[in-house]
Amino acid sequence: MSTQSFRGNSSGIHYTVKVSRRARHTRLKMSPEEGLTVVVPTGFDLQRVPVVVESKMAWILKVQSTFAKHRLADFGQTRVALPEVIELCGIGETWRVGYREECRESVKITELGLGELELSGAVSDHALCLASLEQWLKRRAKLRFESQLMRLASINGFKVSGVSVRKQRSRWGSCSTRGNINLNLKLLFLPPLLVRYIMIHELCHTVHMNHSARYWEAVERYDPDYVAHDREMRHAWRFVPAWFSGNR
Ligand SMILES: [Zn+2]
Incomplete structure:
Protein backbone atom coordinates (compact mmCIF):
# COMPACT_ATOMS: atom_id res chain seq x y z
CA MET A 1 0.00 0.00 0.00
CA SER A 2 2.69 2.47 0.98
CA THR A 3 5.04 4.27 -1.27
CA GLN A 4 6.91 5.59 1.78
CA SER A 5 6.61 5.22 5.50
CA PHE A 6 8.33 6.92 8.42
CA ARG A 7 7.99 7.37 12.17
CA GLY A 8 6.63 10.44 13.89
CA ASN A 9 5.80 11.62 17.37
CA SER A 10 3.13 13.96 18.69
CA SER A 11 2.33 14.64 22.37
CA GLY A 12 4.32 11.54 23.28
CA ILE A 13 2.37 9.32 20.89
CA HIS A 14 4.60 7.46 18.45
CA TYR A 15 3.18 6.62 15.07
CA THR A 16 4.01 5.46 11.58
CA VAL A 17 3.03 7.59 8.62
CA LYS A 18 2.24 5.77 5.40
CA VAL A 19 1.81 7.65 2.18
CA SER A 20 -0.57 5.69 0.02
CA ARG A 21 -1.37 6.19 -3.61
CA ARG A 22 -4.73 4.47 -3.15
CA ALA A 23 -5.86 6.44 -0.09
CA ARG A 24 -8.30 9.25 -0.80
CA HIS A 25 -8.51 10.58 2.76
CA THR A 26 -6.34 10.54 5.85
CA ARG A 27 -7.09 7.54 7.97
CA LEU A 28 -5.93 6.43 11.41
CA LYS A 29 -5.61 2.81 12.46
CA MET A 30 -4.30 1.11 15.56
CA SER A 31 -3.20 -2.41 16.37
CA PRO A 32 -1.60 -3.81 19.53
CA GLU A 33 1.45 -4.92 17.50
CA GLU A 34 2.08 -1.86 15.33
CA GLY A 35 0.57 0.92 17.40
CA LEU A 36 -0.77 3.96 15.59
CA THR A 37 -0.53 4.27 11.80
CA VAL A 38 -1.55 7.41 9.93
CA VAL A 39 -2.35 6.74 6.29
CA VAL A 40 -2.29 9.82 4.08
CA PRO A 41 -2.91 10.20 0.36
CA THR A 42 -0.06 11.15 -1.98
CA GLY A 43 0.42 14.90 -1.98
CA PHE A 44 -0.80 15.36 1.57
CA ASP A 45 1.07 18.10 3.43
CA LEU A 46 3.08 16.02 5.92
CA GLN A 47 3.50 19.04 8.21
CA ARG A 48 -0.19 18.63 9.00
CA VAL A 49 0.12 15.06 10.30
CA PRO A 50 0.64 16.15 13.95
CA VAL A 51 -2.56 18.23 13.71
CA VAL A 52 -4.48 15.20 12.44
CA VAL A 53 -3.09 13.05 15.26
CA GLU A 54 -3.91 15.75 17.82
CA SER A 55 -7.49 16.03 16.59
CA LYS A 56 -8.02 12.29 17.15
CA MET A 57 -6.24 12.16 20.50
CA ALA A 58 -9.34 11.22 22.52
CA TRP A 59 -9.90 8.16 20.32
CA ILE A 60 -6.19 7.21 20.35
CA LEU A 61 -6.01 7.31 24.15
CA LYS A 62 -9.23 5.30 24.45
CA VAL A 63 -7.95 2.54 22.15
CA GLN A 64 -4.57 2.54 23.90
CA SER A 65 -6.19 1.99 27.26
CA THR A 66 -8.35 -0.83 25.84
CA PHE A 67 -5.21 -2.49 24.48
CA ALA A 68 -3.57 -2.14 27.90
CA LYS A 69 -6.59 -3.69 29.61
CA HIS A 70 -6.57 -6.58 27.14
CA ARG A 71 -2.88 -7.20 27.77
CA LEU A 72 -3.61 -7.44 31.48
CA ALA A 73 -6.60 -9.69 30.85
CA ASP A 74 -4.62 -11.95 28.52
CA PHE A 75 -1.84 -12.06 31.07
CA GLY A 76 -4.31 -13.22 33.71
CA GLN A 77 -5.81 -15.63 31.16
CA THR A 78 -9.26 -14.38 32.03
CA ARG A 79 -10.27 -14.32 28.41
CA VAL A 80 -9.82 -16.63 25.45
CA ALA A 81 -8.13 -14.91 22.52
CA LEU A 82 -10.13 -14.25 19.37
CA PRO A 83 -9.41 -16.75 16.59
CA GLU A 84 -6.87 -16.17 13.83
CA GLU A 134 -21.40 -14.98 15.56
CA GLN A 135 -23.62 -13.11 13.11
CA TRP A 136 -21.37 -14.11 10.26
CA LEU A 137 -21.24 -17.78 11.38
CA LYS A 138 -25.05 -17.79 11.51
CA ARG A 139 -25.31 -16.59 7.91
CA ARG A 140 -22.72 -19.13 6.80
CA ALA A 141 -24.43 -21.99 8.68
CA LYS A 142 -27.87 -21.06 7.38
CA LEU A 143 -26.59 -20.98 3.81
CA ARG A 144 -24.77 -24.31 3.94
CA PHE A 145 -26.91 -26.30 6.38
CA GLU A 146 -30.21 -25.33 4.81
CA SER A 147 -29.25 -26.57 1.36
CA GLN A 148 -27.74 -29.76 2.79
CA LEU A 149 -30.83 -30.49 4.90
CA MET A 150 -33.25 -29.77 2.04
CA ARG A 151 -31.25 -32.04 -0.24
CA LEU A 152 -31.33 -34.86 2.34
CA ALA A 153 -35.07 -34.27 2.78
CA SER A 154 -35.92 -34.36 -0.91
CA ILE A 155 -33.75 -37.40 -1.68
CA ASN A 156 -35.36 -39.37 1.15
CA GLY A 157 -38.90 -38.01 0.86
CA PHE A 158 -39.18 -35.96 4.08
CA LYS A 159 -41.31 -32.81 4.25
CA VAL A 160 -39.61 -29.86 5.93
CA SER A 161 -41.41 -26.52 6.38
CA GLY A 162 -38.43 -24.44 7.42
CA VAL A 163 -34.88 -24.46 8.70
CA SER A 164 -33.41 -22.17 11.35
CA VAL A 165 -29.98 -21.98 12.95
CA ARG A 166 -29.44 -20.82 16.54
CA LYS A 167 -26.58 -20.88 19.00
CA GLN A 168 -27.78 -23.11 21.81
CA ARG A 169 -26.24 -24.41 24.97
CA SER A 170 -27.70 -27.88 25.32
CA ARG A 171 -29.49 -29.06 22.16
CA TRP A 172 -27.96 -29.94 18.83
CA GLY A 173 -31.23 -29.82 16.99
CA SER A 174 -34.99 -29.89 17.34
CA CYS A 175 -38.06 -30.43 15.20
CA SER A 176 -41.47 -28.83 15.70
CA THR A 177 -44.82 -30.52 15.04
CA ARG A 178 -45.14 -28.27 11.99
CA GLY A 179 -41.95 -29.66 10.51
CA ASN A 180 -39.66 -26.73 11.29
CA ILE A 181 -36.15 -27.95 12.00
CA ASN A 182 -33.78 -25.98 14.17
CA LEU A 183 -30.05 -26.72 14.12
CA ASN A 184 -27.43 -25.61 16.64
CA LEU A 185 -24.90 -23.16 15.20
CA LYS A 186 -22.12 -25.11 16.95
CA LEU A 187 -22.64 -27.98 14.49
CA LEU A 188 -20.33 -25.98 12.21
CA PHE A 189 -17.40 -27.27 14.28
CA LEU A 190 -18.38 -30.97 14.27
CA PRO A 191 -17.25 -33.73 11.89
CA PRO A 192 -19.54 -33.88 8.82
CA LEU A 193 -20.79 -37.39 9.66
CA LEU A 194 -22.14 -36.16 12.99
CA VAL A 195 -23.77 -33.15 11.31
CA ARG A 196 -25.45 -35.55 8.90
CA TYR A 197 -26.56 -37.76 11.79
CA ILE A 198 -28.24 -34.79 13.53
CA MET A 199 -30.00 -33.89 10.28
CA ILE A 200 -31.25 -37.47 9.83
CA HIS A 201 -32.27 -37.54 13.50
CA GLU A 202 -34.40 -34.41 13.11
CA LEU A 203 -35.77 -35.38 9.69
CA CYS A 204 -37.06 -38.66 11.15
CA HIS A 205 -38.86 -36.61 13.82
CA THR A 206 -40.96 -35.07 11.03
CA VAL A 207 -42.51 -38.57 10.78
CA HIS A 208 -42.24 -39.82 14.38
CA MET A 209 -42.42 -37.13 17.07
CA ASN A 210 -40.87 -39.45 19.68
CA HIS A 211 -37.93 -41.81 20.28
CA SER A 212 -39.93 -45.03 19.81
CA ALA A 213 -38.55 -48.26 18.34
CA ARG A 214 -40.18 -47.35 15.02
CA TYR A 215 -38.46 -43.99 15.11
CA TRP A 216 -35.00 -45.57 15.57
CA GLU A 217 -35.76 -48.07 12.77
CA ALA A 218 -36.33 -45.11 10.50
CA VAL A 219 -33.07 -43.48 11.63
CA GLU A 220 -31.16 -46.71 10.96
CA ARG A 221 -32.47 -46.81 7.40
CA TYR A 222 -30.68 -43.50 6.61
CA ASP A 223 -27.74 -43.86 9.00
CA PRO A 224 -26.75 -47.49 9.70
CA ASP A 225 -24.07 -46.24 12.14
CA TYR A 226 -26.54 -44.18 14.15
CA VAL A 227 -25.75 -45.94 17.49
CA ALA A 228 -22.09 -44.96 17.32
CA HIS A 229 -22.95 -41.46 16.08
CA ASP A 230 -25.51 -40.96 18.84
CA ARG A 231 -22.93 -42.00 21.43
CA GLU A 232 -20.31 -39.63 19.96
CA MET A 233 -22.77 -36.75 20.21
CA ARG A 234 -22.58 -36.93 23.99
CA HIS A 235 -18.97 -35.76 23.86
CA ALA A 236 -19.28 -33.60 20.77
CA TRP A 237 -19.11 -30.34 22.76
CA ARG A 238 -15.35 -30.77 22.82
CA PHE A 239 -15.24 -29.98 19.08
CA VAL A 240 -16.49 -26.46 19.75
CA PRO A 241 -13.50 -24.08 20.16
CA ALA A 242 -13.13 -22.27 23.48
CA TRP A 243 -13.49 -18.77 21.98
CA PHE A 244 -16.95 -19.72 20.73
CA SER A 245 -18.25 -22.02 23.47
CA GLY A 246 -17.89 -19.38 26.21
CA ASN A 247 -20.85 -17.56 27.78
CA ARG A 248 -23.50 -19.80 26.18
ZN1 LIG B 1 -34.68 -36.74 19.04
Whole structure:
Protein backbone atom coordinates (compact mmCIF):
# COMPACT_ATOMS: atom_id res chain seq x y z
CA MET A 1 0.00 0.00 0.00
CA SER A 2 2.69 2.47 0.98
CA THR A 3 5.04 4.27 -1.27
CA GLN A 4 6.91 5.59 1.78
CA SER A 5 6.61 5.22 5.50
CA PHE A 6 8.33 6.92 8.42
CA ARG A 7 7.99 7.37 12.17
CA GLY A 8 6.63 10.44 13.89
CA ASN A 9 5.80 11.62 17.37
CA SER A 10 3.13 13.96 18.69
CA SER A 11 2.33 14.64 22.37
CA GLY A 12 4.32 11.54 23.28
CA ILE A 13 2.37 9.32 20.89
CA HIS A 14 4.60 7.46 18.45
CA TYR A 15 3.18 6.62 15.07
CA THR A 16 4.01 5.46 11.58
CA VAL A 17 3.03 7.59 8.62
CA LYS A 18 2.24 5.77 5.40
CA VAL A 19 1.81 7.65 2.18
CA SER A 20 -0.57 5.69 0.02
CA ARG A 21 -1.37 6.19 -3.61
CA ARG A 22 -4.73 4.47 -3.15
CA ALA A 23 -5.86 6.44 -0.09
CA ARG A 24 -8.30 9.25 -0.80
CA HIS A 25 -8.51 10.58 2.76
CA THR A 26 -6.34 10.54 5.85
CA ARG A 27 -7.09 7.54 7.97
CA LEU A 28 -5.93 6.43 11.41
CA LYS A 29 -5.61 2.81 12.46
CA MET A 30 -4.30 1.11 15.56
CA SER A 31 -3.20 -2.41 16.37
CA PRO A 32 -1.60 -3.81 19.53
CA GLU A 33 1.45 -4.92 17.50
CA GLU A 34 2.08 -1.86 15.33
CA GLY A 35 0.57 0.92 17.40
CA LEU A 36 -0.77 3.96 15.59
CA THR A 37 -0.53 4.27 11.80
CA VAL A 38 -1.55 7.41 9.93
CA VAL A 39 -2.35 6.74 6.29
CA VAL A 40 -2.29 9.82 4.08
CA PRO A 41 -2.91 10.20 0.36
CA THR A 42 -0.06 11.15 -1.98
CA GLY A 43 0.42 14.90 -1.98
CA PHE A 44 -0.80 15.36 1.57
CA ASP A 45 1.07 18.10 3.43
CA LEU A 46 3.08 16.02 5.92
CA GLN A 47 3.50 19.04 8.21
CA ARG A 48 -0.19 18.63 9.00
CA VAL A 49 0.12 15.06 10.30
CA PRO A 50 0.64 16.15 13.95
CA VAL A 51 -2.56 18.23 13.71
CA VAL A 52 -4.48 15.20 12.44
CA VAL A 53 -3.09 13.05 15.26
CA GLU A 54 -3.91 15.75 17.82
CA SER A 55 -7.49 16.03 16.59
CA LYS A 56 -8.02 12.29 17.15
CA MET A 57 -6.24 12.16 20.50
CA ALA A 58 -9.34 11.22 22.52
CA TRP A 59 -9.90 8.16 20.32
CA ILE A 60 -6.19 7.21 20.35
CA LEU A 61 -6.01 7.31 24.15
CA LYS A 62 -9.23 5.30 24.45
CA VAL A 63 -7.95 2.54 22.15
CA GLN A 64 -4.57 2.54 23.90
CA SER A 65 -6.19 1.99 27.26
CA THR A 66 -8.35 -0.83 25.84
CA PHE A 67 -5.21 -2.49 24.48
CA ALA A 68 -3.57 -2.14 27.90
CA LYS A 69 -6.59 -3.69 29.61
CA HIS A 70 -6.57 -6.58 27.14
CA ARG A 71 -2.88 -7.20 27.77
CA LEU A 72 -3.61 -7.44 31.48
CA ALA A 73 -6.60 -9.69 30.85
CA ASP A 74 -4.62 -11.95 28.52
CA PHE A 75 -1.84 -12.06 31.07
CA GLY A 76 -4.31 -13.22 33.71
CA GLN A 77 -5.81 -15.63 31.16
CA THR A 78 -9.26 -14.38 32.03
CA ARG A 79 -10.27 -14.32 28.41
CA VAL A 80 -9.82 -16.63 25.45
CA ALA A 81 -8.13 -14.91 22.52
CA LEU A 82 -10.13 -14.25 19.37
CA PRO A 83 -9.41 -16.75 16.59
CA GLU A 84 -6.87 -16.17 13.83
CA VAL A 85 -8.18 -19.22 12.00
CA ILE A 86 -11.69 -20.65 12.09
CA GLU A 87 -11.99 -24.32 11.15
CA LEU A 88 -15.56 -25.06 10.11
CA CYS A 89 -15.14 -28.82 9.95
CA GLY A 90 -18.88 -29.43 9.56
CA ILE A 91 -19.01 -27.65 6.19
CA GLY A 92 -15.40 -28.29 5.17
CA GLU A 93 -14.23 -24.67 5.27
CA THR A 94 -11.22 -22.91 6.82
CA TRP A 95 -11.22 -19.14 7.26
CA ARG A 96 -8.28 -16.91 8.23
CA VAL A 97 -9.33 -13.91 10.27
CA GLY A 98 -7.60 -10.52 10.17
CA TYR A 99 -8.31 -7.64 12.56
CA ARG A 100 -7.91 -4.00 11.60
CA GLU A 101 -8.43 -1.19 14.13
CA GLU A 102 -10.17 1.79 12.59
CA CYS A 103 -11.62 4.98 14.01
CA ARG A 104 -15.20 3.68 14.37
CA GLU A 105 -17.56 2.62 17.17
CA SER A 106 -18.69 -0.62 15.53
CA VAL A 107 -17.11 -3.71 14.00
CA LYS A 108 -17.63 -4.60 10.36
CA ILE A 109 -16.97 -8.08 8.98
CA THR A 110 -15.95 -8.58 5.35
CA GLU A 111 -15.27 -11.68 3.27
CA LEU A 112 -12.17 -10.71 1.30
CA GLY A 113 -12.42 -13.91 -0.71
CA LEU A 114 -13.18 -17.54 0.04
CA GLY A 115 -11.32 -18.35 3.24
CA GLU A 116 -10.32 -14.75 4.08
CA LEU A 117 -12.25 -12.80 6.66
CA GLU A 118 -11.56 -9.31 7.96
CA LEU A 119 -12.93 -7.55 11.02
CA SER A 120 -12.44 -3.80 10.97
CA GLY A 121 -13.45 -0.95 13.23
CA ALA A 122 -13.45 -1.16 17.02
CA VAL A 123 -11.67 -4.52 17.00
CA SER A 124 -10.07 -3.95 20.40
CA ASP A 125 -13.58 -4.52 21.78
CA HIS A 126 -13.67 -8.29 22.38
CA ALA A 127 -17.45 -8.49 22.82
CA LEU A 128 -18.16 -6.56 19.60
CA CYS A 129 -15.83 -8.87 17.65
CA LEU A 130 -17.48 -11.99 19.08
CA ALA A 131 -20.94 -10.66 18.26
CA SER A 132 -20.03 -9.91 14.67
CA LEU A 133 -18.27 -13.28 14.22
CA GLU A 134 -21.40 -14.98 15.56
CA GLN A 135 -23.62 -13.11 13.11
CA TRP A 136 -21.37 -14.11 10.26
CA LEU A 137 -21.24 -17.78 11.38
CA LYS A 138 -25.05 -17.79 11.51
CA ARG A 139 -25.31 -16.59 7.91
CA ARG A 140 -22.72 -19.13 6.80
CA ALA A 141 -24.43 -21.99 8.68
CA LYS A 142 -27.87 -21.06 7.38
CA LEU A 143 -26.59 -20.98 3.81
CA ARG A 144 -24.77 -24.31 3.94
CA PHE A 145 -26.91 -26.30 6.38
CA GLU A 146 -30.21 -25.33 4.81
CA SER A 147 -29.25 -26.57 1.36
CA GLN A 148 -27.74 -29.76 2.79
CA LEU A 149 -30.83 -30.49 4.90
CA MET A 150 -33.25 -29.77 2.04
CA ARG A 151 -31.25 -32.04 -0.24
CA LEU A 152 -31.33 -34.86 2.34
CA ALA A 153 -35.07 -34.27 2.78
CA SER A 154 -35.92 -34.36 -0.91
CA ILE A 155 -33.75 -37.40 -1.68
CA ASN A 156 -35.36 -39.37 1.15
CA GLY A 157 -38.90 -38.01 0.86
CA PHE A 158 -39.18 -35.96 4.08
CA LYS A 159 -41.31 -32.81 4.25
CA VAL A 160 -39.61 -29.86 5.93
CA SER A 161 -41.41 -26.52 6.38
CA GLY A 162 -38.43 -24.44 7.42
CA VAL A 163 -34.88 -24.46 8.70
CA SER A 164 -33.41 -22.17 11.35
CA VAL A 165 -29.98 -21.98 12.95
CA ARG A 166 -29.44 -20.82 16.54
CA LYS A 167 -26.58 -20.88 19.00
CA GLN A 168 -27.78 -23.11 21.81
CA ARG A 169 -26.24 -24.41 24.97
CA SER A 170 -27.70 -27.88 25.32
CA ARG A 171 -29.49 -29.06 22.16
CA TRP A 172 -27.96 -29.94 18.83
CA GLY A 173 -31.23 -29.82 16.99
CA SER A 174 -34.99 -29.89 17.34
CA CYS A 175 -38.06 -30.43 15.20
CA SER A 176 -41.47 -28.83 15.70
CA THR A 177 -44.82 -30.52 15.04
CA ARG A 178 -45.14 -28.27 11.99
CA GLY A 179 -41.95 -29.66 10.51
CA ASN A 180 -39.66 -26.73 11.29
CA ILE A 181 -36.15 -27.95 12.00
CA ASN A 182 -33.78 -25.98 14.17
CA LEU A 183 -30.05 -26.72 14.12
CA ASN A 184 -27.43 -25.61 16.64
CA LEU A 185 -24.90 -23.16 15.20
CA LYS A 186 -22.12 -25.11 16.95
CA LEU A 187 -22.64 -27.98 14.49
CA LEU A 188 -20.33 -25.98 12.21
CA PHE A 189 -17.40 -27.27 14.28
CA LEU A 190 -18.38 -30.97 14.27
CA PRO A 191 -17.25 -33.73 11.89
CA PRO A 192 -19.54 -33.88 8.82
CA LEU A 193 -20.79 -37.39 9.66
CA LEU A 194 -22.14 -36.16 12.99
CA VAL A 195 -23.77 -33.15 11.31
CA ARG A 196 -25.45 -35.55 8.90
CA TYR A 197 -26.56 -37.76 11.79
CA ILE A 198 -28.24 -34.79 13.53
CA MET A 199 -30.00 -33.89 10.28
CA ILE A 200 -31.25 -37.47 9.83
CA HIS A 201 -32.27 -37.54 13.50
CA GLU A 202 -34.40 -34.41 13.11
CA LEU A 203 -35.77 -35.38 9.69
CA CYS A 204 -37.06 -38.66 11.15
CA HIS A 205 -38.86 -36.61 13.82
CA THR A 206 -40.96 -35.07 11.03
CA VAL A 207 -42.51 -38.57 10.78
CA HIS A 208 -42.24 -39.82 14.38
CA MET A 209 -42.42 -37.13 17.07
CA ASN A 210 -40.87 -39.45 19.68
CA HIS A 211 -37.93 -41.81 20.28
CA SER A 212 -39.93 -45.03 19.81
CA ALA A 213 -38.55 -48.26 18.34
CA ARG A 214 -40.18 -47.35 15.02
CA TYR A 215 -38.46 -43.99 15.11
CA TRP A 216 -35.00 -45.57 15.57
CA GLU A 217 -35.76 -48.07 12.77
CA ALA A 218 -36.33 -45.11 10.50
CA VAL A 219 -33.07 -43.48 11.63
CA GLU A 220 -31.16 -46.71 10.96
CA ARG A 221 -32.47 -46.81 7.40
CA TYR A 222 -30.68 -43.50 6.61
CA ASP A 223 -27.74 -43.86 9.00
CA PRO A 224 -26.75 -47.49 9.70
CA ASP A 225 -24.07 -46.24 12.14
CA TYR A 226 -26.54 -44.18 14.15
CA VAL A 227 -25.75 -45.94 17.49
CA ALA A 228 -22.09 -44.96 17.32
CA HIS A 229 -22.95 -41.46 16.08
CA ASP A 230 -25.51 -40.96 18.84
CA ARG A 231 -22.93 -42.00 21.43
CA GLU A 232 -20.31 -39.63 19.96
CA MET A 233 -22.77 -36.75 20.21
CA ARG A 234 -22.58 -36.93 23.99
CA HIS A 235 -18.97 -35.76 23.86
CA ALA A 236 -19.28 -33.60 20.77
CA TRP A 237 -19.11 -30.34 22.76
CA ARG A 238 -15.35 -30.77 22.82
CA PHE A 239 -15.24 -29.98 19.08
CA VAL A 240 -16.49 -26.46 19.75
CA PRO A 241 -13.50 -24.08 20.16
CA ALA A 242 -13.13 -22.27 23.48
CA TRP A 243 -13.49 -18.77 21.98
CA PHE A 244 -16.95 -19.72 20.73
CA SER A 245 -18.25 -22.02 23.47
CA GLY A 246 -17.89 -19.38 26.21
CA ASN A 247 -20.85 -17.56 27.78
CA ARG A 248 -23.50 -19.80 26.18
ZN1 LIG B 1 -34.68 -36.74 19.04
